[in-house]
Amino acid sequence: MTAYLLKRLAIALITLVLASMVVFAVLEIIPGDPARLMLGMNASADQVELLRNQMGLNAPLAARYLHWAGGLLSLDFGRSYTYSVPVIDLVRERIVVSLPLALIALALSTIIAIPVGLFSVGRHGRAGDTIAMGAAQLGVAVPNFWFALMLIYLFAVWLRLVPAGGFPGWSAGVWPALKSLVLPAIALALPQAAILARVTRSALIEVLNEDYIRTARAKGLPYRAVLWRHALRNAMIPVLTILGLQFAFLLAGTIIIENVFYLPGLGRLVFQAITQRDLIVVESVVMLLVAAVIAVNLLVDLSYAVVDPRLRSRQ
């Protein structure tokens, strides 16, 4: 187990170093000058050069990489070119929106998906199964921005139960803040739930065809007990894998939903930083996300060991 863990950690570290090089190099290649963007079309070339010097953009590439990567090691993520504040402050402001939103959406998605998957398996091949999986198919197919807009028109414009968008901040109180996350969380959760329900169903069907399930049934265990005690647990590995991927996506890949609900989340921070060529923000935030994804994957790997005792003793 320890060797398994150490190996995973070593791979994670190497991934981080390689990712930092790729991220830095890619952003250096894309055209666009942050100084020109800030000064606009009426500024002279000399002035742009002056600002480039002030921003430290004229230092050699390797020196800038080492400076940045060295900063990361001491958890210094640099200062934003456009906002002129430490990147970590920007991330902190956004993570208090993105993290709760991702967690709520993930919880919702799990709460919807697992029962639907179980329901479908219980009625395998019958009308209930067809309807549930048809709905799941629809959930995957419907564009989430459209679904989000429909939610807004129903709950914000017509019923006026929740705001149409925006985030008042946690300082405005837990309830107003949560209220503004309800619709985005639903809009994010539904397509994820649809995918997860399909994965749960197919994993369960596969497990239910195993010999040991037949044996369990043969020795007289009721279907329900077999499903809960033997099948579900064994079907968890693919479900956990998908959950891990979904969490990483929900943390930063939600730019469309963030735009529709004008939420100040991480996705929009990165998007805005890219359009403004605020490279240091893009680089540092992407690295943080890489680290988060690696950490989640590590957790998922560890959770395999929890659901599957064989993995604990294998190494």
Next chain:
Amino acid sequence: MKLWKTILTAAALVLSAETSAFAARDLVIGITLEPPHLDPTAGAAAAIDEVLYANVFEGLTRIGPNGEVLPALAESWTVSDDGKVYTFKLHSGVKFHDGTDFNADDVKFSLDRARADNSVNAQKGLFAAIDTVEMVDPATVRITLKNPQSSFLYNMGWGDAVIVAPETADTNKETPVGTGPFKFQNWAKGSSITLIRSDAYWGAPVSLDKAEFRIVTDAAAAVPALLSGDVQAFPFFDPDSVAQIQGDPRFKVVIGATEGETILSMNNKKPPFDRLQVRQAISFALDRKAIIDGASAGLGVPIGSHMSPANKAYVDLTGLYAHNVEKARELLKEAGLENGFKATLKLPPPPYARLGGEIIASQLRDVGIDLQIVPVEWAQWLDQVFTKKDYDLTIVSHTEPNDIDIYSRKDYYFNYDNPTFDKIIADLNLTSDEAKRMTLLGEAQKILADDAVVGFLYELPKVGVWDAKLEGFWANAPIQANDLTKVKWTE
């Protein structure tokens, strides 16, 4: 079933009880782009002025709702006979929001800072004519110019020329401190910027207690934001979405003019665009009505040269290249290009460019010009098109006011070079007589049209939408600003 009903009703009650009724003197204004920072003297982004101009920061002069120059921190001024010395009499009793006094020292500091060698003011050209700035007494400033400059008072009204205090100049990006009727309260990044009324304001007090600028980037989200009452005004609304609001009596829709000349820029040094006939052929091939319908929901006024129809110097030259496919083909034939040619059209992100580009590509195809569309981001556009001039054609709206002089700039991305035109702009700069200026501006427009320097398309409209109970917003946008000083709730 009954249980569900009870739960839903209960939930509805809880939720609705929480919906705070906003006070009648608060206002939430929607803006589409977030300012990168809050210092108007340190960036070109229009979003900075849209929040702060006239609200938080003031200059010696200011630009009014119709583009006129009005007194601001200077209550009056005199100009010497040779047009080189401006003496400004400042308002007394003016305080910055941090409580410090405003006086002539601050004016000298602000203008010297903006024109210093290490200044990164995005409109440094505004201050280029200034020779010295002297404090005569705390309430009087004398500015001496190197040469007479007719636009000087106008220039001092730009957002980039506002007066800042030496103590707070370096922190204005995060916590702006000005002399205006509103003071900065809070910036929740990515979300909103809040201003509150400054009770110590020297001028006429404003009606609003609080103004929150909420950042709503998505045009599709702007409509429900208005309908739900979350946002009460969008002074710059997406033309394509306006049909959804227009019939609703709860809102006012006001279509005004901007200073944004939307043009099909051509690289005047790159063959075949270096030939007059080719540029004229393209100008004839453009059906401006169809472009406005498709790219701007039918809103926007066709232009024939680089001047807003709302400007008093405007000369109507739209008849010069009225849509005429035959004529365009003839001109191409004269240029020896009867078989047409291929070129690229680089399009920045705004809808006027992306949508307009598709339409223009199809219109030019009718005369045999085969355009390859290349979508680019702003950063790429500034780099490739604007700085490196690596382009054939592009579409962009030049939103700066009174900017016809860009065609005389050396090394500007049009690659246009006409000494006669340059001479007119140089004369214009030295002429203060209003009638003579109008004549010169008319000639300048005529030359640009004759040379078909670019394809002149239309003036970008300003589509404003706000709650019908609000009044005092600007109908036009002579500069990109949301002046809230006269905005109030009527009930």
